[in-house]
Amino acid sequence: MQYRAARVIHCGAIALHFTPADPYAMQTRLTRLLGIAHPIVLPGMTYVAVPSLVAAVSEAGGLGILASGGMSADECRAAIRQVRAFTSKPFGVGCSLMLPGAAACAEVAVQEQVPVLNVSMGKDDQLVQRVHAYGGHVIATVSSEKHARSALDSGVDGLIVTGHEAAAHGGAVTSLVLIPAVRDMTELPIIAAGGFADGRGLVAALALGADAVAMGTRLAASKESPLHEVTKQMVVDKAAEDTIYSSNFDTFPCRVMRTPGGEKYTARRLSPPRVVARSLRAASEMNTPMGQLARDALREGPLQAVKIAYFGAATLAMRKAMHQGDHVQGVQLIGQSQGLVHDLPSVAEIIERTLAQGREVQQAWASAN
Ligand SMILES: Cc1cc2nc3c(=O)[nH]c(=O)nc-3n(C[C@H](O)[C@H](O)[C@H](O)COP(=O)(O)O)c2cc1C
Structure with missing residues (x-):
C-alpha cells in the first residue's frame, strides 16, 4: 500500500507516519477513510472553490471541496463533471443546506455519487443514509460543540470543526479550544478549520486531536484561485x-x-x-x-x-x-490567517511546503527530546 507507515516519528501525543517513497506522506484517520495522500482540505468557499481549484487540490493529494452555493442543479451537475474531467482523485461537494437551491444540489451530488458530501448549516439524516448507500462519505461543518453533537447524531462520517479565527462563519470559540473539545466527543475524523495556513498549523491541529486541516484563506490566495489579482495581493499585504x-x-x-x-x-x-x-x-x-x-x-x-x-x-x-x-x-x-500569507504560490507548492514544514517541526521536537 502506498501510504503504509515505514517510519514513525512520535511527538508528544501524536505519531505521524512517513514513507521512504514520499517522505512527506502523512497518514491520518481522514486520509485512510477517503484514500487521499495528504491531510489537507480545500473547504467549499462560494465563488472560490470552483472546479479548477478543487481539482488542483485533489490532484496534489489533498481533498478539494466544490462550493455549490449560488448554483442551480444543472450548474452543479456540470461543475461536478468538470472536476471529474480534471481529476480522478477523491473530491467533495459542499452544500449549505439552509440556502435556496442547496437541496437540489445535494440531490445532484447523490445522483452523481460524489465521494464526499460536505453539509453545513443544517442536517438531513436521510441524505446521510443515501450517500452511505452508494459508498460515499458525509462530512458536516460545525462551529460549536452543540452543532457537532447534532451532526454526529445524524450519522456523518467526519466533521469540519471551524474555530473563531476562520474566514466567514467561524464560531465563538477559537480553534485552540474547540477542536480538542469536539475531539473529546468522537473518534471520527476531524478536519480543523480556522487559522491553519502552514506546516506549523498542520502539526498543531494534529496535536489538538484533528486529522487534517482545511485551509481556506491560504488556498484562496494561490496561483490557481479565481480571486481577482488585486484581492489576492491584498491578502498578502494585510x-x-x-x-x-x-x-x-x-x-x-x-x-x-x-x-x-x-x-x-x-x-x-x-x-x-x-x-x-x-x-x-x-x-x-x-x-x-x-x-x-x-x-x-x-x-x-x-x-x-x-x-x-x-x-x-x-x-x-x-x-x-x-x-x-x-x-x-x-x-x-477572509480569515485571521491572512497574516500568515506572504506570497501567491501554486496549490502544489502550498501543499508540499506545508508538509515539509510540518515534518521539520516534528523533527525539531524529536531531536530536542
Ligand atoms: C474567500 C473565502 C470564501 C469563503 N466562502 C465561504 C462560503 O461561501 N461558505 C462557508 O461556509 N465558508 C466560506 N469560507 C470559509 C471556509 O469554508 C473556511 O471555514 C475558512 O476559510 C477556514 O479558515 P481559514 O480561512 O483561516 O483557513 C470562505 C473562506 C474564504 C477565505
Missing part, C-alpha cells in the same frame, strides 16, 4: 488583525477583510427594503427562478426567509470583491 467579525453582514457572525467595503457593511445591518432589493438583484443576476427562491425561503419559516434574504444581498458584495477586486462596494470573506 495583517492578521485586519479583519472584522460581525453579524451585520449576513446575520450570522462572519469574518471579513477590513476594507472600506467591509467597514461600511458591518457598521450596521442593511434595512429590510434594501435587503429585499439586493437579494432579488442577486437572484436575477444568478438566474435563480423567483418562484423557487420564494418557496425555498419560506419553507423554513419567516425567520429563515429573512436570513436567506440577507445571504442573497451579501452575495452581491462578495462577488464585487472576489471577481472585480472592488473593495469599496465589495466585501471580502
Whole structure:
C-alpha cells in the first residue's frame, strides 16, 4: 500500500507516519477513510472553490471541496463533471443546506455519487443514509460543540470543526479550544478549520486531536484561485488583525477583510427594503427562478426567509470583491490567517511546503527530546 507507515516519528501525543517513497506522506484517520495522500482540505468557499481549484487540490493529494452555493442543479451537475474531467482523485461537494437551491444540489451530488458530501448549516439524516448507500462519505461543518453533537447524531462520517479565527462563519470559540473539545466527543475524523495556513498549523491541529486541516484563506490566495489579482495581493499585504467579525453582514457572525467595503457593511445591518432589493438583484443576476427562491425561503419559516434574504444581498458584495477586486462596494470573506500569507504560490507548492514544514517541526521536537 502506498501510504503504509515505514517510519514513525512520535511527538508528544501524536505519531505521524512517513514513507521512504514520499517522505512527506502523512497518514491520518481522514486520509485512510477517503484514500487521499495528504491531510489537507480545500473547504467549499462560494465563488472560490470552483472546479479548477478543487481539482488542483485533489490532484496534489489533498481533498478539494466544490462550493455549490449560488448554483442551480444543472450548474452543479456540470461543475461536478468538470472536476471529474480534471481529476480522478477523491473530491467533495459542499452544500449549505439552509440556502435556496442547496437541496437540489445535494440531490445532484447523490445522483452523481460524489465521494464526499460536505453539509453545513443544517442536517438531513436521510441524505446521510443515501450517500452511505452508494459508498460515499458525509462530512458536516460545525462551529460549536452543540452543532457537532447534532451532526454526529445524524450519522456523518467526519466533521469540519471551524474555530473563531476562520474566514466567514467561524464560531465563538477559537480553534485552540474547540477542536480538542469536539475531539473529546468522537473518534471520527476531524478536519480543523480556522487559522491553519502552514506546516506549523498542520502539526498543531494534529496535536489538538484533528486529522487534517482545511485551509481556506491560504488556498484562496494561490496561483490557481479565481480571486481577482488585486484581492489576492491584498491578502498578502494585510495583517492578521485586519479583519472584522460581525453579524451585520449576513446575520450570522462572519469574518471579513477590513476594507472600506467591509467597514461600511458591518457598521450596521442593511434595512429590510434594501435587503429585499439586493437579494432579488442577486437572484436575477444568478438566474435563480423567483418562484423557487420564494418557496425555498419560506419553507423554513419567516425567520429563515429573512436570513436567506440577507445571504442573497451579501452575495452581491462578495462577488464585487472576489471577481472585480472592488473593495469599496465589495466585501471580502477572509480569515485571521491572512497574516500568515506572504506570497501567491501554486496549490502544489502550498501543499508540499506545508508538509515539509510540518515534518521539520516534528523533527525539531524529536531531536530536542
Ligand atoms: C474567500 C473565502 C470564501 C469563503 N466562502 C465561504 C462560503 O461561501 N461558505 C462557508 O461556509 N465558508 C466560506 N469560507 C470559509 C471556509 O469554508 C473556511 O471555514 C475558512 O476559510 C477556514 O479558515 P481559514 O480561512 O483561516 O483557513 C470562505 C473562506 C474564504 C477565505
